[in-house]
Amino acid sequence: MPQSVPPPNFEKVVAALFEQEGWQIIAAPSDSKEYDIELKRNDECIAVQLKNHRAKVHAGQLERFIDFLEQPDAARFTKGFLISASGFTPSAFTYMRTEEVVDVALGSFRHDRLVWEEGDSPPPPPRPDVTYIGVFTCKGGVGKTTISAHLAGAFALNGYDVMLIDLDRQSNLRKLLGDGVYIPSPRGKLGATITVLNYDEWQEEEYPDTRIVICDCSPEYDANPEEFIKKFKYCLIPTTLNPLGINKNADVIQRTFKAIRRTNTDAELFVLINNYHSEENRRNEVLNDILKTEFKAMMADDPRCHYIDPEAVAVRFSKQLLYWGYHIVENGKPQLAFREVGGRSLPRQDFLKLLDYLEHHTQLETVKSVKAK
Ligand SMILES: Nc1ncnc2c1ncn2[C@@H]1O[C@H](COP(=O)(O)OP(=O)(O)OP(=O)(O)O)[C@@H](O)[C@H]1O
Ligand SMILES: [Mg+2]
Incomplete structure (x- = not known):
């Protein structure tokens, strides 16, 4: 702004x-x-x-x-x-x-x-709208659940309460995060909560303070309740950047666009590269060019479809995300994969950057939730 x-x-x-x-x-x-x-x-x-x-x-x-x-x-x-x-x-x-x-x-x-700057950002003005963000690809195992949860985590780190809705029958979010998690503020201020609900538990009027709703979708399009897909204002479409998958993935993305458009003609759709190996400079450049060209043709017909250039923002491959969920095996407390390794957390960096990207390329900032109480 x-x-x-x-x-x-x-x-x-x-x-x-x-x-x-x-x-x-x-x-x-x-x-x-x-x-x-x-x-x-x-x-x-x-x-x-x-x-x-x-x-x-x-x-x-x-x-x-x-x-x-x-x-x-x-x-x-x-x-x-x-x-x-x-x-x-x-x-x-x-x-x-x-x-x-x-x-x-x-x-x-x-x-x-x-x-x-002392490190405090002024809270955005509260607005009454609820913004629905879907995370959906017509393909299993591309990172929908991982991305939904950690995008919610980035909102929470910035001090905003988020609702995370599990639309998938596998209920992975529920298994991983239970009823939700509290994300403490990095500097002793009040943190924020991520609440996890199944789709049939969510009633907007019961949560008057919630402004951001992130939906983890089932890869099977028809298994997702239509009333949710209709509400998506933004949709993230995770995919990977690997040579064998490229044609297949471009096809998957095309099917994903078409599927969403059957029910929702307005949502802004963003293709996001997951499992990105940032050190593979040359190979990434070549593969990225191929994928970009494939998508350009598809997007020409639909100006609300976007490709997030992985050189700007991608979700990098990380061991933290690969083993996210290990706490289930250990009967540990639900948590996100923001734990630091050597003082750094790649997932935390990537999801903060993703949130920045979305705020810059959408109306998200002005409709963001009221500050966590
Ligand atoms: N950036 C990443 N780095 C490392 N591992 C990742 C990354 N993203 C996802 N994974 C791993 O890939 C696997 C699949 O991810 P996830 O369950 O989020 O995909 P999904 O699209 O929700 O799958 P499904 O279609 O079954 O719901 C998980 O084991 C997850 O830990
Ligand atoms: Mg999933």
């Missing part, structure tokens, strides 16, 4: 502010994409990246800046400042807290002043 018109001479204005505070200003080389200004004072050397956009800076842009600071080329920097002319998304703040980022500070440029 635009906040204000960014100043045209942003870099100069910001540099002048730092200069007043006694920093030595060194302009970045003209071919540098990753930072704009270098600041020096005593032993400190700081890379400043400026985002002079009308859109808020999202978690993916923050992650990229952190990645840059971890490169050998950036070893001389003691810290990074990411400065935005339009603020940051809720997921960007959550990313800072959950990944415990300490070597990057976020600054917002407001009313000619630089304000250091």
Whole structure:
């Protein structure tokens, strides 16, 4: 959402502010994409990246800046400042807290002043609509249940209560999460709940505070109650990026589009790559191009069908997601696969980025739930 018109001479204005505070200003080389200004004072050397956009800076842009600071080329920097002319998304703040980022500070440029962000995002204005998000592919085992639950987890991390509805007769969500889970806030604030219900238990009027309903669908289209499919405003369609599956998957996606359109002509449909191996750069590029071309033709007829480019957002393959549900074997407490390995959680990063993507490409932000109570 635009906040204000960014100043045209942003870099100069910001540099002048730092200069007043006694920093030595060194302009970045003209071919540098990753930072704009270098600041020096005593032993400190700081890379400043400026985002002079009308859109808020999202978690993916923050992650990229952190990645840059971890490169050998950036070893001389003691810290990074990411400065935005339009603020940051809720997921960007959550990313800072959950990944415990300490070597990057976020600054917002407001009313000619630089304000250091404390990590709190202002709550969006409450709106009365309930937004239904379906997760559906006409194929078993592509990650529908995993994605439904962890997308709900990303909403909860950002402080929003979510309803997760199990439309699948296998009742996997119920097995994995029981009646629901509480997701504590990463920094001692009040957390949020994910409530799991079977479709016949859900009555909108009984949950007046719920604004987000995520539905985990059965791969068998006709097994999903029609009244739910009709309500989907957005639908995520998980698929994979592997050569043998590509033609087959393009066909599966086409069938999925057609199936949904039989009942719902308005929903925005998003194809999302799951089980993504991000380290396979070259192969991903080739396969992604093939898949994109296949989808382009399909989407030409239906402007509400979208392909989420996995280079922007995908759900990466991870052991945490592969073994999600191990708690059932151990009779443990229901939980999501957001547990950290070496201080990081790939699933948590990916789902925060996915939520950011959806908020950016849909009306989601303005209809998001009232804050968890
Ligand atoms: N990104 C990932 N990385 C690793 N494993 C994954 C990932 N996504 C899903 N899995 C694993 O793949 C398997 C199938 O996932 P899931 O049950 O979510 O698929 P589904 O589409 O809901 O299946 P069904 O059609 O049976 O309902 C599970 O064992 C899950 O742990
Ligand atoms: Mg499932």
